[in-house]
Amino acid sequence: MSPTPDRTTLPPARLAPEAELARAALAAPLLARAVRLARWAGPETRVGAGGELVDEQLPAAAELLGYAADDEDGPAYASEAWRVAVDTGLVEVTDGDEESDGTVVAGEDLALLTSGGPAEILALWQTALDTVLADASVPDLDDLVDALSEGGEIDLDALGFDPEAEAEFLDGVLGNLYLLTVSEDGPGDEPVPLPALAASMIVPDDMGEPTDDILEQVSDAMMRLDDQFRLLEPIGLVEFQPVDEELMAEAGDEVAEVPEDEDISRYGLVRLTPLGLYGIRSRMQEAGVDAPAVGDLADKGADVLLDATAQFPQSSAQAETELWLAGREPVAAARELLAAARGSDEDGPLRRLRCQQALSLTGPSAEPALRDVLGDPELGGLARVWLTEHGFSGVPAPDPAMIFWLTIDTLAAQLAAEGNSEELQGLVEGLASQHAGFFDTAWRVDHPATADVLEAMGRLHPDKRVAKEARKAAFKARSRA
Numbered sequence: 001m002s003p004t005p006d007r008t009t010l011p012p013a014r015l016a017p018e019a020e021l022a023r024a025a026l027a028a029p030l031l032a033r034a035v036r037l038a039r040w041a042g043p044e045t046r047v048g049a050g051g052e053l054v055d056e057q058l059p060a061a062a063e064l065l066g067y068a069a070d071d072e073d074g075p076a077y078a079s080e081a082w083r084v085a086v087d088t089g090l091v092e093v094t095d096g097d098e099e100s101d102g103t104v105v106a107g108e109d110l111a112l113l114t115s116g117g118p119a120e121i122l123a124l125w126q127t128a129l130d131t132v133l134a135d136a137s138v139p140d141l142d143d144l145v146d147a148l149s150e151g152g153e154i155d156l157d158a159l160g161f162d163p164e165a166e167a168e169f170l171d172g173v174l175g176n177l178y179l180l181t182v183s184e185d186g187p188g189d190e191p192v193p194l195p196a197l198a199a200s201m202i203v204p205d206d207m208g209e210p211t212d213d214i215l216e217q218v219s220d221a222m223m224r225l226d227d228q229f230r231l232l233e234p235i236g237l238v239e240f241q242p243v244d245e246e247l248m249a250e251a252g253d254e255v256a257e258v259p260e261d262e263d264i265s266r267y268g269l270v271r272l273t274p275l276g277l278y279g280i281r282s283r284m285q286e287a288g289v290d291a292p293a294v295g296d297l298a299d300k301g302a303d304v305l306l307d308a309t310a311q312f313p314q315s316s317a318q319a320e321t322e323l324w325l326a327g328r329e330p331v332a333a334a335r336e337l338l339a340a341a342r343g344s345d346e347d348g349p350l351r352r353l354r355c356q357q358a359l360s361l362t363g364p365s366a367e368p369a370l371r372d373v374l375g376d377p378e379l380g381g382l383a384r385v386w387l388t389e390h391g392f393s394g395v396p397a398p399d400p401a402m403i404f405w406l407t408i409d410t411l412a413a414q415l416a417a418e419g420n421s422e423e424l425q426g427l428v429e430g431l432a433s434q435h436a437g438f439f440d441t442a443w444r445v446d447h448p449a450t451a452d453v454l455e456a457m458g459r460l461h462p463d464k465r466v467a468k469e470a471r472k473a474a475f476k477a478r479s480r481a
Helices: 018-027 029-040 055-064 074-087 108-115 118-136 141-146 163-182 194-202 212-235 245-251 274-286 302-309 314-326 330-341 348-359 364-371 380-389 400-418 422-434 438-442 450-460 464-480
Strands: 091-094 103-106 238-241 269-272
Touching (some): 018 274, 029 118, 029 212, 074 091, 074 118, 108 118, 118 163, 118 212, 118 274, 163 212, 163 269, 163 274, 194 269, 212 238, 269 274, 302 314, 302 330, 302 348, 314 330, 314 348, 330 348, 330 364, 348 380, 348 400, 364 380, 400 422, 400 438, 422 438, 438 464, 450 464
Antiparallel strands (some): 238 269
C-alpha cells in the first residue's frame, strides 16, 4: 500500500481491543460465507484446474449460503466466497488437469476459527481483505468481456486499464479515508461524502474553482468508488451508503457537482469501521508508513514518549500519556519525565510543554519529584507551577530571570506546536500589555530560542509600535548571541 500523499507520519489511531476486532472479523459477511463453504466442502467437492468451484457445484454452494435457486447473483456470491476460502487457507485445493478435476480438503487455518487467538484470526481476515482489494481493482466483468481480443485474451490497452495504477488509486483513497478518520480535525466516526473523497484524489490542493475537466474526473472517480466500496463492505472494511441510483439516472452518471440544497447522502457516504481502521493501518505499516496507534509508547521510555507526542494532536497526546502513566508509580514516572524534558536543543521547549501536560495528569503523590527540581534553571519554573496548582505550600517564589526564561520557553513551545495561531497571538498581546518594558529585559534572556520568539512576537502583535519593539529586541538578542 502506498504512503498517504504528503504524510509519512500519521496521527495515532485509536484501535479497538484485538478481541473485539477478531469478533468483528468473524462476523464480516464475506468471511462468514467463506467459512460456511469451507466447512461444507470435502472430497466430493469438484473444482476446476485453477481451484475454482466448477459451474455444476455453484448452485449447491449458493443454496448453502441462503440464496434462492432463482437468484441470479447467488452463484457469483458463492464463487467469491469460495475464492476467499481458498486464498485464506480455509480450504486446500490440489489443482486438476485437463483430464480430472482438483480435489479439496479442509485447510489447516480452518481450525484457527475456534482454537486461534485474536491475532491469528485478524491475520486470516487480513488475507481475505487482500483478496477483496485485488478484486476491487479489476474492471467490471462486462467491461472485461467487451475487451476480449480475437484470440480470447483481455486487451488491457483497449480497456484503458492499468492494474498498478488502479491498485494505487484505491490505496490512495483508503489512505485519505484513514487520515480523515484519525485526524483531530477530521470527521472521526462520521461518514465521509463520496464526492469529497473522490475530490481528495483528483483536485489539486492549490486549485480554486475546479475546471469542467476536473469535475468530470471527479465524477468518474465517484462511480469507480461506488463500485469498489460495494465490494469492500461485505468484508467489514467500511460502512457504505451507495450513490442513489435515481440520482445517477437523473444526472446521466455525471454527479460530481452537488447543489447546495441537495441531500449529500444521496451522493454516497462511507466510513471506515473499527476493523477497517485496523486493516488499513496494518497495510500501511507493511508498506513502511509510520502509522502509530495510541498505546504504542506505553512500554517506551519518557524520552521516546515526549519526542513522539510532540507531533501528536493534543487529544491523542493526552490519551497516549495516560496509558504511559497507568503502568508506572507516580514519583518514578514524574522523575523520568522531568529528566527527559531537559535540553537546550531546538525540540527542548516542546518537550517541556508535553512534560508539563503529562505532569498535570499525575496525582499529588508525585510532589517529591517536582520539589527535587525547584533549583533547576530549565525545570524550576514548571515545577513551581505544578506545585502551586496542586495547592502545596512552601513553594519558593521564582526570581525574575526564571520567570522570563519560562516565558520564552513557553512561547517557543507554542510556536513549535501550533505556528502563528490565534491562541499564540492572544498570548503575545497579553504579555506585551501586562508587562511594561517586557522587551527591554526579554532580549537578555539566556535561552536558545529568545531571538526566534521575539521575531514571532513582532510578526504576531497587531500594534505596529509594539511589533517594532519586538523586532528591535530580536535584533539585540541575535547580536548578543
